[in-house]
Amino acid sequence: MNLNRVCDLRIPNTVLDPTLDFLRAAGQGGYEGFVVWGGRLLDDTTLAFTSCYVPKQTAHKTASGLLVTVDGEALFNMNRAFYNQGEVAAGQVHSHPTDAYHSETDDHFPLVTLAGALSLVIPDFATHGREAIDRWAWYRLVGEGVWAPAAVTGTRIHLESQGG
Template sequence: MASVPTTLQRYIVPGGVLSDTGHLLRERGQRGLEAVVLWVGTVEDDTTATVTHAIRPGQVAYRDAGGGCAVEVPPDALSDVIRTLPSNHFVLVRVHTHPGPAYHSKVDDTNMLIGHEGAISIVVPDFAAAAMELSACSVNQLTHSRGWVELTPAQVRARFEVLA
C-alpha cells in the first residue's frame, strides 16, 4: 500500500500510545506551550489502521503577550519524520493541544500536517494536563468538500478502539 486509504473508518490504539501521547504533549504544556504528536502505524485494510506509536516531531511553539498560542511543524521536520518511517508505516493522525477547550481552530484548519481525504486531527484540551482520554478531546475528520468536521462522541467511540 503506497498511501493511507481515504476509506479508513476504524483506528486501533494501544493504551500505551494514548499514555505516551499525553506525556509528550504535557511536557510542553507545563511550560504553557502547545505541542503536536503524530500517531504512526500500519494500515490493515481499506477501513482499519493500527496505531503503533506516538512521535513528537520537531516543532516551533509560539506564545504571544496576550496569551495566544500556536504550534507548527516546519517542512524539514515533517520530511525527517516521513523519511524515517519504518516500511509500511504511515502518519495516521495528528494530535495537538490547546490551552483551554478542545476545538479545531482556524489556525488548525490551515496548519495541516496531513491533508488527505478522511485525515484525523485530535485536539486535546488544557495542554493535556489530565490523563489522555479521547472522550475529552475534539476529534475531527477532513472532508475536502466541507473542511474539518468534528465527530460526535458516538462516532469517536465507534471509530477508535483503545486497547488496555
C-alpha cells in the same frame, strides 16, 4: 493512497501514553505540543496506529494565542521516518490550554494531509490525561482544509483499557 474508507481506528496505549506525556510536559511550560501518529492499514476499513512521533517543533506564545510550528525539514524527516517503518502519517494530536476544538489555524495548517486522516485535540494541556477524554475533540480530514467531527463521519475509536 487515502484513508477515506477507514471507519475503525485502533489506538494502543504504546501510542497514546507517550503522546499524553509529551503534551503534558509541553503544557507545564505553558506551551501547546504537537505529535504525529504513524499507522498501518489492517484492511480497507481498519487502521491501527503504531507509533508516536514528536517532530522537531517551535512553540510560540503570541498576542493572539499559542501556536506550534514545524519547519519543512522537520516534516521531511518525519515522513521519512514513517516511510522507513512502513507507516503513513495518519493522525495528529495537539493540545490546547483550555477547550479542545479545531481552530481555523488547525484547519488550514495541519501536519498530516492524507485524506481521511485523524486530528485529535486535547484540552487543558493534557493535564488530566484520560480522565478528561469526554472533552477530547476528534476530527477527520474530509476535504481540502475541511475537518469534520469524527462522530459525524461514522468513525469508531478503539482504545485499549488502561494498564491492560
